[in-house]
Amino acid sequence: MILADLQLTRVLRAAGAGRGPLPLPPPSGRYALPDAAASSARRAALRAGHPGQVADRLVTVLESLRPWEREHVLDPLRRRSVAPDQRRDLAGGPDLTVGRPVGQGQGSAPGRPDLRFPEPLVLGRARAVQVDETTCGSAVLAVLAAAGDPVVSLWLVAGTDVSRGARELVVSEGQVDATARELETSSGRFQALQRLLKARTTRAALGPFPWPGRLGTPPWTAARDARYADVRFTHRIVAGGGPGDPVLASALRSVAAGVPVPLYTGGDVGTGWSTAVPRHVVLLAGVSGPQAEAGGDDGTPAHGGRWCSVYEPSSGALHRVRVADLLAGTRVAGDPSKAVRRALGGWPYVTWAVLPAGRAGGSRRVG
Known part of the structure; x- marks a missing residue:
């Protein structure tokens, strides 16, 4: 490694920070996407910790929504929007793409997303864009929470709080300076939730002391405060080892099991000392x-034609890139494609990952 390729995260990892056994991926099938059936949405609400009466109110409200609103609530990350020969969505959900057109951001060739056109991520009537340059982590945590909790996503999309003030991630008037007028719109609700999450993740970040707000969200408090269904999280530094990187492989396995993973991205000393630290969150x-059956010459998994989707909050869009390209971009001497750079917010490297580590209230599962 030459000096220009130096990353602070690699130095921290060498010193023992952000290391440890990798958590086991979530069990397959546990975090299947809720479908249009009322029982499925109800189960998702119960898994997110809501009592039965809240889950029942959710089902009632969902029945009154327009189809596109219901889709935004139940699948805010558009994980079912895959091309016809990609229907086996490894997020664990059933194939609901039969008879549906290929979504925006996908090319006309079957199974080949058009990487030139990312798909805007819209919640209700608002594009899911970060509030300012310091809230990329907050926006990611907000979308993560909505993807794992239909009560939160219903509030973001339609403004209806079926928890009646009981849910911690549903912002009330006066909380984090939210006004009644702001909370009337999807964009206002998303901005208010970002402010709430930023306040939470900067609190007690350095022992009893707060994290400077101008520096965004540190990975350890992102892991502490991340919410997805009943999942708890931990964090690990990405070593930058290329296609065989164990942290990125663990992240992909977790996503394949149905749990999205926040990733920190950044540069190296070659583009300036200030870029050699985590600078963005996606x-x-x-x-x-399809997963390839055979591995590479070095014993690492071959990912073949698999694709992944990445929510990038500065553009408020879902980017689709080849898994192999994403992994290649983690190499110290790698030259990531333009599509990968766009998906990573303009940065070349994945530097840190916030990984699922068992169920909240349960023991931490590590391999």
């Missing part, structure tokens, strides 16, 4: 396409 949202 969300590895879904994985689709």
Whole structure:
């Protein structure tokens, strides 16, 4: 490694920070996407910790929504929007793409997303864009929470709080300076939730001391405060080992099991000392396409034609890239494609991952 390729995260990892056994991926099938059936939406609400009466109110409200609103609530990350020969969505959901057109951001060739056109991620009537340059992590955590909790996503999309003030991620008037007028719109609700999450993740970040707000969200408090269904999270530094990197492989396995993974991205000393630290946060949202049966010459898995979707909050869009290209971009001397750079918010490397580590209230599962 030459000096120009130096990353602070690699130095921290060499010193023992952000290391440890990798958590086991979530069990296959546990975090299947809720479908249009009332029982499925109810189960998702119960798994997110809501009592039965809240889950029942959710089902009642969902029945009154327009189809596109219901789709935004139940699948905010569009994990079912895959091309016809990619219907086996590894997020665990059933194939609901039969008879549906290929979504925006996908090319006309079957199974080959058009990487030139990312798909805007819209919640209700608002594009899911970060509030400012310091809230990329907050936006990612907000979308992560919505993807795992239909009560939160219903509030973001339609403004209806079926928890009646009981849910911690549903912002009330006066909380984090939210006004009644702001909370009337999807964009206002998404901005208010970002402010709430930023306040939460900067609190007690350095022992009892707060994290400077101008520096965004540190990975350890992102892991502490991340919410997805009943999942708890931990964090690990990405070593930058290329296609065989164990942290990125663990992240992909978790996403394949149905749990999205926040990823921190950044540069190296070659582009300036200030870029050699984690600079941005994106969300590895879904994985689709056939898995290759054989591994590479070095014993690492071959990912073949698999694709992944990445939510990038500065553009408020879902980017689809080849898994192999994403992994290649983690190499120290790698030259990531333009599509990968766009998906990573303009940065060349994945530097840190916030990984699922068992169920909240349960023991931490590590391999």
